[in-house]
Amino acid sequence: MPVITFEGKEYHCKEGETVLESLTRHGVLIPSACHSGVCQTCITKAVKGTPPVESQKGLKDTLADQNYFLACICKPEEDLELALADVSKAIEATITEKTLLNESVVRIRLQTEQPLDYIAGQFINVKHPETGVTRSYSLASLPRDGFLELHVKRVPDGHVSGYFHDDAALGDKLSIMGPVGDCFYTDRDLDQPLLLVGVGTGLAPLHGILRDALVRGHRGEIHLFHASLATQGLYYTDELSALAAKNEQVHYIPCVLHGDAPHGGEQGDLQQVLKKSKPDLKGWRVYVCGDPAIVNGLKQACFMSGANMTDIYSDPFVFDVTP
Ligand SMILES: Cc1cc2nc3c(=O)[nH]c(=O)nc-3n(C[C@H](O)[C@H](O)[C@H](O)COP(=O)(O)OP(=O)(O)OC[C@H]3O[C@@H](n4cnc5c(N)ncnc54)[C@H](O)[C@@H]3O)c2cc1C
CATH class of the missing domain: 3.10.20.30 (Beta-grasp domain)
Incomplete structure (x- = not known):
C-alpha cells in the first residue's frame, strides 16, 4: 500500500x-x-x-x-x-451587513481590505472565526458592488450556518479563501438563450450570474426559475420582478412545490415545470445551482431536453455527511 x-x-x-x-x-x-x-x-x-x-x-x-x-x-x-499548498491564501473579511431574507436565509455582506478578484457566481471558502471549520458559500455579488454577498441557509445543527444565523455580528473578522469554481457567465455568445435554475440558496450564484450577464450586454433571453418548497422559502421576489420588468429579455419564474405559486410563478415539481415550460433546450446555456440531488437530476433532464453537456454549468452545494 x-x-x-x-x-x-x-x-x-x-x-x-x-x-x-x-x-x-x-x-x-x-x-x-x-x-x-x-x-x-x-x-x-x-x-x-x-x-x-x-x-x-x-x-x-x-x-x-x-x-x-x-x-x-x-x-x-x-x-x-x-x-x-500555498496557492489559496486566506484573506481577512469583515461582516458589514446581516439581514434576514426569509425565515431560513440570512444575507451576509463582507468587506475585504484588498478587493477579491472573482467572477460573479464563483464561491469562497469561509472559516468559522473560532473553530476554523471551513464551508463554501457562493458569491451573489458582482465585483463592482464593492462588497461580497452571501446567502446562507440555516441547516439544523449546522456549525457554520448556525454561526452566521445566531452568533455572527457586524464587525466580526473572518478568514476567507478563494475564489473557486467555474459556474459563471462568459460573453462568448451574447445571443444565446440562458436558463438559470436555482433551488433555495442556489439563487445566490444565479443572482450574480444574471446581473453579470446584463452588465456585459447579454442580448439573448434569460429565464430564471427559483424554486422552493413553499412561498416562504423564496426571497428577492420583489427585486427579481423589478429586474425582469426593467429588462424585457429577463423572465423570472418563482416555483413552489406546495401551496399557491406567487404571481407569474409555477406550482409543482421543478423538473416537470421545466419540462413543460422548456421542452426544447437545443442551443441553450444552462446554469443549475443548489441541492446536489436536485442539481444532478436537473442537469440530466436538461441534457435530455437537448442542451449540450458543455453548455450546462452547475454548482451542487455538496455537504459533508461524515459523522
Ligand atoms: C460549491 C458550494 C457552494 C455552496 N454555496 C452555498 C450557499 O451559497 N448558501 C448556502 O446556504 N450553502 C451553500 N453551500 C453549502 C455550505 O457549504 C454548507 O455545507 C452548509 O452551510 C452547511 O454547513 P454547516 O456547517 O452549517 O452544517 P454542518 O455542521 O456541516 O452539518 C450539520 C448536519 O447537517 C447535515 N447537512 C449539511 N448540509 C445539509 C443540507 N444542505 N441538507 C441536509 N443536511 C445537511 C450534515 O450532514 C450534518 O449532519 C455550498 C456548498 C458548496 C460545496
Whole structure:
C-alpha cells in the first residue's frame, strides 16, 4: 500500500483510502470541508511522486502541472510526499451587513481590505472565526458592488450556518479563501438563450450570474426559475420582478412545490415545470445551482431536453455527511 510522507512522518494508506482519510485516521488534520472534490479546501502538493489525474479534477491546468491535487479524492497509486499548498491564501473579511431574507436565509455582506478578484457566481471558502471549520458559500455579488454577498441557509445543527444565523455580528473578522469554481457567465455568445435554475440558496450564484450577464450586454433571453418548497422559502421576489420588468429579455419564474405559486410563478415539481415550460433546450446555456440531488437530476433532464453537456454549468452545494 502507498506510503504518504508529510512533515517528516510516514503514514500507510489502507486499501481504497484517500489521502485525506488516511491523514485523518492518523490524527493529522489538514484543512478540508466538502470531502467531495468540489470546494478545493484540501488542495495539496505532491513534492515527490505523481498524484492520480482524477485527484486533479477541477484544478487549473497550471496547478495540475505542478502536481497539486485534492486530498479528499486522491486514492494514491504510489508513494507521495506532501506539502500543504500555498496557492489559496486566506484573506481577512469583515461582516458589514446581516439581514434576514426569509425565515431560513440570512444575507451576509463582507468587506475585504484588498478587493477579491472573482467572477460573479464563483464561491469562497469561509472559516468559522473560532473553530476554523471551513464551508463554501457562493458569491451573489458582482465585483463592482464593492462588497461580497452571501446567502446562507440555516441547516439544523449546522456549525457554520448556525454561526452566521445566531452568533455572527457586524464587525466580526473572518478568514476567507478563494475564489473557486467555474459556474459563471462568459460573453462568448451574447445571443444565446440562458436558463438559470436555482433551488433555495442556489439563487445566490444565479443572482450574480444574471446581473453579470446584463452588465456585459447579454442580448439573448434569460429565464430564471427559483424554486422552493413553499412561498416562504423564496426571497428577492420583489427585486427579481423589478429586474425582469426593467429588462424585457429577463423572465423570472418563482416555483413552489406546495401551496399557491406567487404571481407569474409555477406550482409543482421543478423538473416537470421545466419540462413543460422548456421542452426544447437545443442551443441553450444552462446554469443549475443548489441541492446536489436536485442539481444532478436537473442537469440530466436538461441534457435530455437537448442542451449540450458543455453548455450546462452547475454548482451542487455538496455537504459533508461524515459523522
Ligand atoms: C460549491 C458550494 C457552494 C455552496 N454555496 C452555498 C450557499 O451559497 N448558501 C448556502 O446556504 N450553502 C451553500 N453551500 C453549502 C455550505 O457549504 C454548507 O455545507 C452548509 O452551510 C452547511 O454547513 P454547516 O456547517 O452549517 O452544517 P454542518 O455542521 O456541516 O452539518 C450539520 C448536519 O447537517 C447535515 N447537512 C449539511 N448540509 C445539509 C443540507 N444542505 N441538507 C441536509 N443536511 C445537511 C450534515 O450532514 C450534518 O449532519 C455550498 C456548498 C458548496 C460545496
